[in-house]
Amino acid sequence: MTTQDATNSLYLQTPGETFDYLDDLRRNCPVSWDPILRGYLVTKFDDVYNVMFDNARFRLQARPEEQYQEHQPKGRVRTFNHLLSLKNIQPRLQSVVQAEIDLLIDAKAPTGHMEVYDDFAEKLPAHIIGLFFGLDRADFPLLLSYRRARHALFNSPPDAEDIARTAREEQRKMESRMAEVIADHRANPVDDLLTQLIEMTEDGAPLTDEQIVTIVARDLLMAGSETVTNSICNAVYRMLTIPGLYDKLVADPSLVPAFVEEALRFDPPVQIFWRATEEDVEISGCPIAKDTQLYTSIASANRDPEVFSEPKVFDLTRPKGKHITFSVGLHKCPGHFLARYELEMSIASLLSRLPNLRIDPDAEQPQYVGVALRNWGPIHLLFDAPKGD
Ligand code: HEM
Known part of the structure; x- marks a missing residue:
């Protein structure tokens, strides 16, 4: 069944857990018109998988009428995969990722209190990408304000012009700083991922500054920060609220990778993604015309009972690799x-460095907020601070 006249929208379901709403759509109306998103919301696992997999029939398009490909080099997918390969990431895990985790935890460990989003999760992934791509610590505030403005845009309805304007202003500042850093790197190459990007070629020609800025500031910083931020918050929230889970992880830290995998399925940080139709198509019996905006609900797909047994159970023994987060x-x-390493190393470090972790019962309690990107926040933690001499 499909509907053209739904009066409800994913935007009207938050804050709060949207899973009942998604269950209902998946069962009764797996391809439904969302009047605020102005596109069809696709909720069954098989449909979400096919739409995201089939690049011939479905193109990347974030919003109705958006031009996605400006300043994108043709080989962007190859470029991303090269830059973020294991070969590039693994040598930087201790020197950048673990070092940054330790610094953020060191700042809070003596106090006995941490608000996960502000004190840790928001900063960590943005700092890591900044450091991978030539920025330094003095750039961190700019990085965070840019990230916040883009995040607000990502989570806003398509017609939120003031939010879009702020995001454009922050983007201009970020891009002009990146242009300076690129010029420095060209003059004095250092061993980092920005230098690798500068040295890459496409059809024999180097990438332009504009292309490099787009890859770092628009693609990697955005794609690689908010997603990890939200995943950390979501994992910490479930770890401390699902009975017995925290104790199990403390007793056996080798369960951390399985925990992270299940947390990624359970609360995917990117709840919906987007495509547009390249031709007339039919999805779950619903005819959809060429050039129609689609939104794929990863959150719904990951809890489709046709694919995941008892999807509402947080199960550390679930077979790995099926979710499409x-x-x-x-x-x-x-x-x-990189995301999996950041998550596993963060959770392992929080467990080992901050004893007796718990959510502060007297502080503001976490809510599940956001639409396209969702996270639990704020999460005020208490833990045992080291005793003074
Ligand atoms: C838990 C964390 C993360 C999640 C859940 C996540 C999820 C996703 C999803 C759903 C897409 C869309 C793919 C599609 O269009 O079919 C995507 C694309 C992308 N992600 Fe991530 N991501 C995460 C972390 C990262 C990190 C750490 C980076 C880089 C530092 C990154 C870089 C990218 C890039 C560059 C793209 C665009 C790829 C393309 O257009 O071909 N992501 N991510």
Whole structure:
């Protein structure tokens, strides 16, 4: 069944857990018109998978009428996969990722309190990408304000002009700083991923500054920060609210990778993604015309009972690799190695460095907020601070 006249929207379901709404759509109306998103919301696992996999019939398009490909080099997918390959990431895990985790935890460990989003999760992934691509610590505030403005845009309805304007202003500042850093790197190359990007060629020609700025500031910083931020918050929230889970992880830290995988399925940070139809198509019996905006509900797909047994149970023994939190096919997230490392190392470090972790019962309680990107926040943690001499 499909509907053209739904009066409800994903935007009207938050804050709060949207899973009942998505269950209902998946069962009764798996391809439904969302009047605020102005596109069809696709909710069954098989349909979400096919739409995200099939690049011939479905193109990337974030919003109705958006031009996606400006300043994108043709080989962008190859570029991302090269930059974020294991070969590039692994040598930087201790020197950048673990070092940054330790610094953020060091700042809070003596206090006995941490608000996960502000004190840790928002900063970590943005700092890591900044450091990978030539920025330094003095750039961190700019990085965060740019990230916040783009995040607001990502989570806003398509007609939120003031939010779009702020995002454009922050983007201009970020891009002009990146242009300076690129010029410095050209003059004095250093061993980092920005230098690798500067040295890459396409059809024998180097990338332009504009292309490099787009890759770093628009693609990698955006794609690789908010997603990890939200995943950290979501994982910490479930770890501390699902009975017995925290104790199990403390007793056996080798369960952390399985925990992270299940947390990614359970609360994918990217809840919906987008495509547009390249031709007339039919999805779950619903005819859809060429050039129609689609939104794929990854959150719904990951809880489709036809694919995941008892999908509402957080199960550390679930077979790995079925969820589509990182998408599938050609556009599968090239940052998935880095993201998984950041998550596993963060959770392992929070567990080992901050004893007796718990949510502060007297502070504001976490809510599940956002639409396209969703996270639990704020999460005020208490833990045992080291005793003074
Ligand atoms: C838990 C964290 C993350 C999640 C859940 C996630 C998820 C996704 C998803 C769903 C897509 C869309 C794929 C599609 O169009 O089919 C994507 C694309 C992308 N992600 Fe991630 N991502 C995460 C972390 C990262 C990180 C850490 C980076 C880089 C530092 C990154 C870089 C990218 C890039 C560059 C794309 C665009 C790929 C393309 O257009 O071909 N992501 N990601």
